[in-house]
Amino acid sequence: MVDVPALDDHGPGQMPSDPFRAETEDGRLCLRFTGALDSAVAAARWEEAHLAAKGAGRLVIDAAGVTALDSGGAALLVSLGGAETEWREPAAQAPRGALARFRKAVATAPPPPKPKPFRPLTAIGAGTLDKLSAFLTRMSFLGETTLAALRILPRPWRLRWAEVLRHLDEAGTRAFPLCMLLGTLIGVILAFQSSVPMRQFGAEIFIPQLVGISLTRELGPLLASIILAGRTASAYAAELGTMRVNEEVDALKIMGLDPIAWLVVPRIIASTLVMPALTMVMNVTGLIGMTIVMGTLGFPPIAVLNQLGQWLTVGDLAGGLGKAAVFGLAIGYVGCLAGLSAGRGPRAVGDAATGAVVGGIVALVVLDGIFAILFFRLGW
Amino acid sequence: MVESPQAEAIITATGVAMRFGARTIFRNVSFEVRRGEVFVILGGSGCGKSTLLKLLIGLMPPSHGEISVLEGDWSKLEGEERRRLLRRIGVMWQSGALLGSLTLAENIMLPIEAHTKLPVAARALMASAKLGLVGLGDAADRLPAEISGGMLKRAGIARAMALDPEILFLDEPSAGLDPITSAGLDELILSLARETGTTFVVVTHELQSILAIGDRCIMLDKEAQGMIAEGDPKQLRDESEQPTVRAFFRREAI
Numbered sequence: 045m046v047d048v049p050a051l052d053d054h055g056p057g058q059m060p061s062d063p064f065r066a067e068t069e070d071g072r073l074c075l076r077f078t079g080a081l082d083s084a085v086a087a088a089r090w091e092e093a094h095l096a097a098k099g100a101g102r103l104v105i106d107a108a109g110v111t112a113l114d115s116g117g118a119a120l121l122v123s124l125g126g127a128e129t130e131w132r133e134p135a136a137q138a139p140r141g142a143l144a145r146f147r148k149a150v151a152t153a154p155p156p157p158k159p160k161p162f163r164p165l166t167a168i169g170a171g172t173l174d175k176l177s178a179f180l181t182r183m184s185f186l187g188e189t190t191l192a193a194l195r196i197l198p199r200p201w202r203l204r205w206a207e208v209l210r211h212l213d214e215a216g217t218r219a220f221p222l223c224m225l226l227g228t229l230i231g232v233i234l235a236f237q238s239s240v241p242m243r244q245f246g247a248e249i250f251i252p253q254l255v256g257i258s259l260t261r262e263l264g265p266l267l268a269s270i271i272l273a274g275r276t277a278s279a280y281a282a283e284l285g286t287m288r289v290n291e292e293v294d295a296l297k298i299m300g301l302d303p304i305a306w307l308v309v310p311r312i313i314a315s316t317l318v319m320p321a322l323t324m325v326m327n328v329t330g331l332i333g334m335t336i337v338m339g340t341l342g343f344p345p346i347a348v349l350n351q352l353g354q355w356l357t358v359g360d361l362a363g364g365l366g367k368a369a370v371f372g373l374a375i376g377y378v379g380c381l382a383g384l385s386a387g388r389g390p391r392a393v394g395d396a397a398t399g400a401v402v403g404g405i406v407a408l409v410v411l412d413g414i415f416a417i418l419f420f421r422l423g424w
Numbered sequence: 425m426v427e428s429p430q431a432e433a434i435i436t437a438t439g440v441a442m443r444f445g446a447r448t449i450f451r452n453v454s455f456e457v458r459r460g461e462v463f464v465i466l467g468g469s470g471c472g473k474s475t476l477l478k479l480l481i482g483l484m485p486p487s488h489g490e491i492s493v494l495e496g497d498w499s500k501l502e503g504e505e506r507r508r509l510l511r512r513i514g515v516m517w518q519s520g521a522l523l524g525s526l527t528l529a530e531n532i533m534l535p536i537e538a539h540t541k542l543p544v545a546a547r548a549l550m551a552s553a554k555l556g557l558v559g560l561g562d563a564a565d566r567l568p569a570e571i572s573g574g575m576l577k578r579a580g581i582a583r584a585m586a587l588d589p590e591i592l593f594l595d596e597p598s599a600g601l602d603p604i605t606s607a608g609l610d611e612l613i614l615s616l617a618r619e620t621g622t623t624f625v626v627v628t629h630e631l632q633s634i635l636a637i638g639d640r641c642i643m644l645d646k647e648a649q650g651m652i653a654e655g656d657p658k659q660l661r662d663e664s665e666q667p668t669v670r671a672f673f674r675r676e677a678i
Contacts, residue, residue, distance in 0.1 A: 083536075083539075083540040083542060083587070084540065084541075086542060086546065087540050087541035087542045087543070087546070088541070090542065090543050090546060091543070114587075114588045115550045115553065115554070115586070115587070115588050116536075116540055116542050116546060116550065118553070119542070119546045119549040119550045119553070120546065122549060122553075123545060123546065123549055141619065142620075145557070145619060145620075146553050148556070149552075149553040149554070149555075149556030149557040149561070150549065150552055150553045150556055151556070152556040152559070152561035152562075153552040153553075153555060153556045153561035153562065153564060387569070388569045390524045390525075391524055391525045392569075
């Protein structure tokens, strides 16, 4: 420490340069600070000083010997002081000013607000209202989107077809490699897994039916829509969320353009149209994967084709593709809604993207359940 | 501010040039910033003001020339030495650059946590003092997305000042603010300079701000690819013979 003032009452064990000492003075505790009191000193002596000050009724804080003071040191002094503290201000002008400034600045800050008491009934009520208003927002967004789409129907040239094509490319063509990889692997896995129990009954020849039906009716649409939710719904949400943060959505409104027709409808059309294609890619590659496995089990491709031709109907395929289109519609809708209802700031955009993926997957699982019941009742 | 001629130079730039590929932003820029003054880097859009600031705070090395800040050369400092120098400066970014997921108080506690071992109570007290200093005492628990542009800039200054830096670099403090808020910010800068003795390096093109706060300035020009003037802004306004400088201070189109 620099500039140590001459103090004659330091104890034998203490270095004259020790910046902090606790002493008893006229029956009161006196905390004496000397020398340069900076953040490093404050950090090193914080605990000790607070322990010493704890429980002491009337306190003297003697900072007269402080030669230099930064915010960290001032924080230590101010945090030690209480209502009944007697202050001895620093003698030197710089630390005296720094301490006064710090006190003044802290005084303008209001005391931290008390945490609100937890009222379960209020919390339940507020939560319910929140959910209700979120539901209403979703419904009105669904309505607005439908209306915007219907308004475009008689004048299809008003739709931004270039934008639709761009989204078809981004959501569709660029997802083909991923779909092909996933489809092949799923076909291979399904065939291998089912071959073990089927062999016990000598029924390996029926593996193509099993894989074919489960792929076309269920797994193809489901896996393709999970890919769409992960790749495209999140992209929609992030893109629209950023546009909202940048006030681009407001700008569209003011220019007399309906943001729903301009931004949402092309995206939803694209996601709906692209899903049957993705599903088809998934189905075909899955069947190819299965055929390869069948080959290793000793069944030639022609036998597999025969089996599929006998058992798979166009209805299976069409049902799956129709389901896929509905999934695409729902995922596009969820992604756009998440984007347009995003809050402000970088975290909000991230939240919107997460919400779009989670919401999309939940929506498609619920829809799939409804389809399962529907198809069962209809006997498809 | 009373500026004594013998005040030590705490930033010196000698023959600094910056090129991006084949494009020269500026060359042969030399100046000194003295302790305790408000030093303004001014110039029109695209003249390299913000680039020069980035060189001064060590984000990029200059293509040519030397820069010394508090007797340290960024290009030669690494590890702990660089950290020690970083601790002695503060930067307010053009848009505040507060972290969006933290409250204002948490934003200000961040550099204190990075550079000192002070406990959380001390950091919180320091944060509320810094926010009080810039007049945001009641906004400590707000998120950056919830406050206005002027408040963001003031919070940016509070964060830059968290560790009592010797030099504060401000990038366009009054850009995009209304005249009243902007004047308030100028006053804040002046009072901080006067009371704490902090040196300010301010990048701006706001004429009124320059005249209100600047002790000395340099002017960069896009056409000349370098410095075209240096000195007291009021003197430059009244006496400069340089046509671009005159046009700048009289708000004329060239």
